[in-house]
Amino acid sequence: MNEQLTVIEARGNTNCFSETNFNRLLVSMKDRIIPEGSHLFWEGDLSDKLFYIKRGRIKLTNSTDEGKELILYMYQAGDLVGQADPFFSTKHTFNAEVIEEAEVGVIEQKDLEILICQHCDFSIDFMKWMGIHHRLTQTKFRDLMLYGKPGALCSTLIRLGNTYGEKHGNHTLINKKITHTDLSNMIGATRESVNRMLSDLRKKDAVEYDGGMIVIKDLSMLQDICHCELCPSEICRI
Template identity: 50%
Template sequence: MLENRCINNDHLIYNSFLFSQENMDRLKDLMIDEELAKDSYLFNEGDKSDSLYFIKDGAVKLTRVTDDGKDLTLYYYQTGDIFGDFGDTPTLYQTYSAIATCDCKIGVLNRRDLEIAIWQNSDLGIDFINWVSHMNRFTQLKLRDLMFFGKLGALASTLIRIANTFGQEKENAIYIYEKFTNHELASMIGATRETVNRMLSQLKKDDIIHYENGKLVILDIGYLRQICHCEGCPRHICRL
């Protein structure tokens, strides 16, 4: 399962590509390395947010508990991703908990150090603005898909994002090379496992998906796109 091992594939999409190599080198020079064991918390919801995080090796998921007690997992970040809440006030607090899905090496970027680097290098500031804009759009579209098109639309959107992130196209189908449990899918859309079971069973009955060796195969991604009113966003936006 995704939560039990690191993701290691050259085709995965990451968000640090928005920074030039020169600026990534500048950021790496500022980072303090932190080792994180599998299932450990990098931070908890409510902790003070004064850093950004770069995954040098490993994978991290961001989760929170809803008011009705459901676990909601909105983000999976992997090697090459930069993430973190970084607002306009030093008293900003984390809105999620970050949990390592495997042993990780994390580069921690202190807010003050980053501010000085941006002040000294205007091109780094431009790259940072691009990264913030990208993350805002990424979040807005994901929340839209979860909120506006019902549970089936949320599931369809999530399956498309999984296909873009972990899929391989072959013989007019998309084979997902990572295994996702129904419980994991339920936590991504804020639904119960029973609800996800019913929706997946119907999609399988309608020949939209099927399973091979316990892994998902998407037979008709066009149908899924219709359900969630897909706008055809690029893969670096439409990812898990």
């Protein structure tokens, strides 16, 4: 997790692609407009496409047997979304819900396979993208399993700051309204637990609220609680 909080700009998690290879992706896309509240795909659907977000936001979720929603990832403009299994026929293991009307470029699996077969440099960049995605998943599981709910919450706040943060002097404003329910769904805790942990952080002057949005005041305190390993910004994101 990076101490320097910045907004992840256009190209998002596709920064690992060279300009040439990214343009190859763009050429293979078919644009679609997806309204807010609809889904790109559902758990169990055939995983035969990738989606590049040109605008809007999308969250990937799963549900427990008790019906509780878990937010696995939140994607925005510049991100490539999907379960990447070229040359294999697999099914999605999560749902992709559009939370802000999105314009996406749809990349069919057969077109992706052609790019991988025809351009060795593209295949290397694609493996880098898959590696970043796996590291992101691993670090989230690490935070949830090793450092308890307080560590998971602090890690999530840092990731939100890296993704949506705006610097205000020594503080960082998370420029998206994130509810306590959203936070509870991100770390697998109850909303009441999140309320208590945020109240404790506010008493310690680590965070505060400004117009309903969270402000990180003491980044180092959050890093200490979650045993921050100073991962690069492409990994330390929500």
